[in-house]
Structures are given as structure tokens and as C-alpha cells.
Amino acid sequence: MDVFEKAALFKKLHTYDQPLLLPNPWDAGSARILSRLGFEALATTSAGLAFSLGRQDARGSLSRDLVLANAESIIQATDLPVTADLENGFGDSPEAVSETIRLAAERGLAGGSIEDSTREAASPLYDFNHAVERIAAAAETVKELGFPFMLVARAETYTCGSGNLDDVIRRLQAYEKAGADVLYAPGLPDLDAIRLVCKSVSRPVNVVMGLSGANYSVSELAEAGVKRISLGSSMARAAWSGFIAAALEVRDEGTFGFAENAVSFAEINSWMKGGEK
Template sequence: MTDQTGKYQVFQELHQRPGAFVIPNPWDTGSARILAALGFEALATTSAGFAFSIGQQDSAASISREAILQNARNIVDATDLPVSADLENGFGLDPASCAKTISLGSEAGLVGGSIEDATGDPENPIIDFTLAVERIAAAAEEARKHPFMLTARAENFLHGKYDLDDTILRLQAFEKAGADVLYAPGLPDITAIRAVCNSVSRPVNVVMGLSGQIFTVNELEEAGVKRISVGGSFARAALGGLMHAAREVKDHGTFTYAKDALSSSEAEAYIFNTAKK
């Protein structure tokens, strides 16, 4: 079993080596073990995927910090891989709440996590610039006390504020405040992604699997991206398979979906790490 410091060192090395790497997003123990068995080198939790699995909305108002961190701990314990977590907006708008969330995340065995600048209020979705930077500074100060890489997220494009200049300004300020990785989910095209990567000197995370254009790992690497996550899209793909099977049975009374399903023995082989890669 690799200890937390060892996992942190592996995670750092992934961000420092040449090229981009994919960090997929499991939502529970079983999906984490399957992704590890497939040969991925690190994992990241997904608040959306976890929310789907427990029938809740993906928001800090709907899912408590304790629940998010327990899910993260379950995923940490499932494999020897480094795990970073989606820590929502830090579970509080004040900087102290963000710092506390980082501390608790490290206690859960995480070696990284993200803090976003979204308020959770549809009427005023993005945190004021000055406060957003103060929050990342507090989170970064706490992260330096632990084997923990902080990712700072600028959420403009997920909340209808299609302002690339402001997004870049925020990411640059987050970098100066001490963030280790920078992330602006929902960027519209490869030109915007390239502009973000060129505007900062820290590694940039990009999420694939959202609606819109789809780029390959090679295309993202050429644009300067270091880390590629999939957010809740793997969980949604699994739900899509469930819906396809259920609709076939409900609407047609047939069961052909079973031809594409994993066998019990194959599923167990991946989950219990006995499958041949």
C-alpha cells in the first residue's frame, strides 16, 4: 500500500513530465477499481457522478461536505492511485471554509482537490473577484501544510458568463495566490483552451465529455493542456447504458442489451484486480 506522501509524489510527477495525462472520474469504489485496473495513473472524484448515484442534485447545498469527503475516502481506499477530489466551492464562501475543506480533504487521504469560484446562487453565480482570490490564497496556504495539490477553478463558462478575458484574469490571479493547477471548465473551443494555457505557467486541466466540441488527447496536448478529466461523463455514460437496457425491456420486452454487458466474472476480475490488462 502506497502511503499518502508517496501518492503525492507520483501525482506531482504526472504534472511535471512531458505531455498530457488523463485523470478519469470514478463515482464509487467499484468504478474506481475498474479504472485503476484499466491502467489509469491517477483518479479524481466527481461530485456530479456521486450526486447521480445517491439521487441528489450536484451542489454544495444538496450534498454535505461530510458526504463528499466520505465518498472521496472510499475512492482513496479502493486503490493505490493518487486521488484528487472535486471539493465544490469549498463548502463556504469565506476563505476559512476553503482552508478547512483542504485540511479535511488531506485527512481523508486525498493528495489534491479543486475549489471553484461559483456561489451556488443562480442569481449571482460567480464569486466576486477579490473574494475569489482570497479564498484560493487561503486554500493554497493550507495545502502547503500537507501533501496536497490545489486546483483552482474559474466557473464562468458553466454559468453563462462567456468572458474569456475575465476567466484568464481569474486564473492568473489564482496562480499568483498559490494554486498548483488551473482549470476553467466549459471552454468553447481549442482556441480558447490554447489561450488559457498560454496565459499561465502552471499546469492546466481541461474536462472532456461535456456537450460541445470534442478534442483528442493529442489535440489537447498540442494546445498546452497537461491534465484531462472527464467530470461526470463516465457516470452519465453508465446511466445511459442503464436507460438503454431499461427502455428495451419496458418498450419491447426484449433483453438483447445483455450481449453488451460485462459478465459477472469479468466485472469481478476488474473490481478485485485479477483481470489481465
């Protein structure tokens, strides 16, 4: 499929009764495995990428070029639609956000998310009006693409520490009016808050799972009105957890039992077939 077909399929996947499960690979290999496990679409993870490069997930840790190159490597590893974590658009201005969306589409992405977090401690969220202008600029760029790139607007109110649900809803409603296709507020405190957010907007809502705290099932989230479930850095952290546990066993116990439960070389090698270029 070309990018137009992938984008059309990706948009359609947001319309079903059951939420779209959107796991987050951090490189081509993890993308290839998730594709072969039967998922229907994938999303990148800036944190997963940062960790794989030995960096912290922090403002300035990853450049736009690096994030888009990683996304392109994931696109090339799978036939599935791929959406990207585009952080805060790699710039404060609406123009910078527009350019990021344009470049993301050129790489073959079917969607991308833009945060309203400045990642500055003194002022962690963009002013409301400026945040809306950034999403509106991104939406205008999407209109010029010629295919249904799924623009995701993220309200980072909870991740920035204020925990104000009214502010989340106000921002998401404004982002919807500005042209966002999917709405996303990481860190919502409970299922009631998720349900209220879903009722307060008419566009699909994304919820991230795999974080510490409440752990809701797909059916519970579907009942609350969620249309898309992403996993953020949780799969990357799960992989790192296995790696660390194996290393600690070798260091502290002098044993190698971890290898008994590890996927075999032959199996994982076979899953990578087709990646040789």
C-alpha cells in the same frame, strides 16, 4: 504507497509532455475498474456521486462530510493517487475553504479543486478579490501539510453563463499568483480559447472533456498546452446511458438483447477481487 508518496507521484504526473488522463469514478467499484484498466490517477465527481444517491447536482445536495467519505472510499479501493471535486469549498469564507482542504488531506487525498462559483442565481461568481482570497487561504493551508497536495483553482465564468474569456484569464492568473498548483476553467468554447489560457499562465491547465459540443483528441489538447484532462460526470453518465437503454429495451420491446453486450458476471466479479473486507 502512503499519502506522501502518492502526492509526490501525482505532482510528477503533471510534468510530462503528454497530458495526464484523469477519469472520474463515482464510487469504490468504478474506481477499482479504472485502476485495473491502467489509469495513473483518479478524480472524484460530485455530479456522479449525486446521481448515484438519487440527488441532483446542486448547491447543498452534498455535504462536505458526504463528499469526503465518498473520496475516502475511492482512496481505499485503489493504490492510485486521488484528487477530489471539493465544489466551492463548502463555505463562502476563506476559513471554510482552508478547513475543507485540511480535512481533504487528512482523508488521504493527493489534491482537490475549489470553484469560484457561489451557486447563487443572483450572484453566481464570487467577487474577484474575495475569490482570490479564498484560493490564497487554501494555498496557505497546503503549505502546512508537509506534502505536495495539488490545489486546483477553478474559474467558473463559462459555466455560470457570462462567457467572458478575459475574465477567465484574469481570474486564473490571480489564482496562480495566490498559490494554486493547477488551473481549470470548465466550458471553454474552443481550442483557440484553450490554447490562449494555457499560454496565459505558467501552471498546468486542466481541461474537462466528455461534455456536449467540441470533442478534441488528447494529441490536439497536448498541442494546445494542456497538462491534464479530466472527464467530469461523463463516465457516470455513460454508465447511466447503458442502464437506461437496457431498461427501455425491456419495457418497450420485451427483449433482453442488452445482456449480449454486457460485461460478464465472472469478469466484473474478478475485477472486484480484493474489495472484500
